[in-house]
Amino acid sequence: MSRSSTTLAVVVLIVSMASCFFLVGRIARAYPSSPMEDVLFISSPEFVKRASLGYSGLLADIYWMRVVQYFGRKHQRDSTEYKALAPLLDITTTLDPNLVVAYEWGSTFLDQPPPSGAGDDDAAVALIRKGIRNNPDEWHLYFTLGFIQYLGQHDYLGAAKTFEEGSKVPGARPWMKMMAAKMLTDAGKLETAQYMWQNIYNESTDKSLKKNAELHLACLAVDQDIPILESIVATFREARERNPLSWNELVSSGLLRSVPRDPTGAPYVIASDGHIVVADWKKLPFITKGKPE
Amino acid sequence: MTSRIRAIAFNTFREAVRDRVLYNLVFFALLLVACAPLLGEISIGVQRVLLINLSLSAISIFGIVISIFVGISLVSKEIERRTLYPVMSRPVGRGEFILGKYFGLAGTLLFNTGAMAGGFYIALLLMTRSFTQADANILIAIYFLFLQFVVVIGLALLFSSFSSPLLSALFAFSMFVAGTFASDLRAFAAMGQGPERWLARAASFVVPNLASLNVITRVSHDQLIPFGLVAYNTLYTGLYAAVTISGAVLIFSRRDLK
Numbered sequence: 302m303s304r305s306s307t308t309l310a311v312v313v314l315i316v317s318m319a320s321c322f323f324l325v326g327r328i329a330r331a332y333p334s335s336p337m338e339d340v341l342f343i344s345s346p347e348f349v350k351r352a353s354l355g356y357s358g359l360l361a362d363i364y365w366m367r368v369v370q371y372f373g374r375k376h377q378r379d380s381t382e383y384k385a386l387a388p389l390l391d392i393t394t395t396l397d398p399n400l401v402v403a404y405e406w407g408s409t410f411l412d413q414p415p416p417s418g419a420g421d422d423d424a425a426v427a428l429i430r431k432g433i434r435n436n437p438d439e440w441h442l443y444f445t446l447g448f449i450q451y452l453g454q455h456d457y458l459g460a461a462k463t464f465e466e467g468s469k470v471p472g473a474r475p476w477m478k479m480m481a482a483k484m485l486t487d488a489g490k491l492e493t494a495q496y497m498w499q500n501i502y503n504e505s506t507d508k509s510l511k512k513n514a515e516l517h518l519a520c521l522a523v524d525q526d527i528p529i530l531e532s533i534v535a536t537f538r539e540a541r542e543r544n545p546l547s548w549n550e551l552v553s554s555g556l557l558r559s560v561p562r563d564p565t566g567a568p569y570v571i572a573s574d575g576h577i578v579v580a581d582w583k584k585l586p587f588i589t590k591g592k593p594e
Numbered sequence: 595m596t597s598r599i600r601a602i603a604f605n606t607f608r609e610a611v612r613d614r615v616l617y618n619l620v621f622f623a624l625l626l627v628a629c630a631p632l633l634g635e636i637s638i639g640v641q642r643v644l645l646i647n648l649s650l651s652a653i654s655i656f657g658i659v660i661s662i663f664v665g666i667s668l669v670s671k672e673i674e675r676r677t678l679y680p681v682m683s684r685p686v687g688r689g690e691f692i693l694g695k696y697f698g699l700a701g702t703l704l705f706n707t708g709a710m711a712g713g714f715y716i717a718l719l720l721m722t723r724s725f726t727q728a729d730a731n732i733l734i735a736i737y738f739l740f741l742q743f744v745v746v747i748g749l750a751l752l753f754s755s756f757s758s759p760l761l762s763a764l765f766a767f768s769m770f771v772a773g774t775f776a777s778d779l780r781a782f783a784a785m786g787q788g789p790e791r792w793l794a795r796a797a798s799f800v801v802p803n804l805a806s807l808n809v810i811t812r813v814s815h816d817q818l819i820p821f822g823l824v825a826y827n828t829l830y831t832g833l834y835a836a837v838t839i840s841g842a843v844l845i846f847s848r849r850d851l852k
Binding site: 355369402 | 643654
């Protein structure tokens with residue numbers, strides 16, 4: 302082959318390859334295919350297990366990776382639909398029934414209300430119960446179930462029973478028994494939720510789990526601050542027959558010592574109607590009070 | 595007799611470890627082991643579990659591939675290259691030849707498994723910074739993988755003693771797949787009636803019981819492997835290998851090599 306022919310062949314190869322890439326991009330943009338992320342391909346967990354030829358542990362890890370990526374993508378887009386989440390978790394935990402992390406995190410993904418999660422309490426409870434059946438010695442799973450029953454389903458009696466059962470598992474922390482008692486007496490109080498999240502924060506070795514607990518504690522602190530601040534504003538209103546225009550008015554009148562700040566460090570905002578709101582509620586997604594109208 | 599078997603085994607081992615394809619496969623397995631920590635990063639809470647599962651599965655899959663593809667060519671290559679005839683013209687029995695080939699390849703697999711296991715333990719040390727007692731448990735899973743290879747080499751050698759390399763590979767691989775379903779076959783037999791019951795039961799004993807030799811998932815969760823299982827598996831592998839090698843010797847002894 303002569304030198305010129307070689308050069309020509311190389312040029313044709315490079316140009317054709319580049320054109321192919323360009324064309325594929327154009328076709329994909331012009332005729333977009335339907336999104337595949339909600340497609341399961343194989344829906345039977347038992348079949349997937351059989352087809353794994355004994356490498357079910359590795360396949361479970363791959364499915365778990367898919368769960369994390371699927372949830373992450375949907376969560377990033379503030380999606381409210383997580384159709385494939387529960388079936389993917391079912392396949393993962395059938396492939397490896399001892400993959401405790403999949404039960405713990407998976408049920409949290411399922412339980413949290415949209416857009417933070419799928420908001421499917423029943424699926425979350427079913428998954429965690431499957432986890433307890435397969436790993437009866439894991440007290441963390443009882444804690445997660447009790448947690449969902451308490452905060453997700455508001456089933457305080459069920460949560461008390463679960464915490465009580467979990468406290469009997471060898472290695473369970475003593476505060477599990479305390480949680481069982483609190484469920485029966487102070488379930489509706491903010492302090493109980495704070496106690497629970499504080500324990501999660503103290504117990505977690507995982508960075509993201511710790512961060513999540515920290516965020517919930519911050520949101521609970523806001524829920525606790527707002528009624529106090531609103532009562533101070535009400536006192537001011539009674540005295541002056543108008544809402545305060547700024548925090549400085551409340552500080553100078555002696556009702557407050559300094560400008561109150563939310564856990565992110567930003568000052569709380571006094572709305573025109575006298576209600577207190579946070580500056581950026583997206584940084585505190587779990588607050589139940591202080592969201593702007 | 596022992597010295598002749600040893601000589602053939604040593605030559606088989608030497609020939610196998612010189613094969614570049616083998617190094618490529620081992621290199622690829624080690625590459626997968628090295629990738630495991632990166633994959634763990636895009637998941638949650640399974641870094642160590644994933645490293646164990648991925649590494650041991652890679653050792654298993656590549657070991658099975660080597661066992662089948664090198665195993666089926668052990669005899670056929672010698673016939674094809676006509677290197678079998680000078681060996682047979684010496685006072686070497688056909689049985690000794692098969693046994694020597696078998697032990698040579700088993701030695702190669704032991705060497706490869708050791709190298710891949712070494713790579714895995716280095717990756718584990720880099721990830722966890724120190725070894726725990728549970729990590730020693732993983733050695734049992736690696737030993738079981740080696741037992742799997744011993745069974746598969748026997749099957750590959752048995753099929754290659756009477757069939758073409760392509761068909762031998764197909765048969766050996768099919769037996770490997772069927773072997774992973776041995777317990778399902780037994781369950782199927784228990785549910786069946788009449789001849790199907792006995793047929794399924796017979797098939798479940800003919801295929802190698804490979805499911806009990808795969809404890810990768812269990813060791814990834816630090817579950818202890820009972821000593822009884824180690825003893826049973828070792829005994830079973832020895833017996834199953836004896837069956838396949840005897841079969842291969844019997845067939846190869848009657849084979850017309852002219």
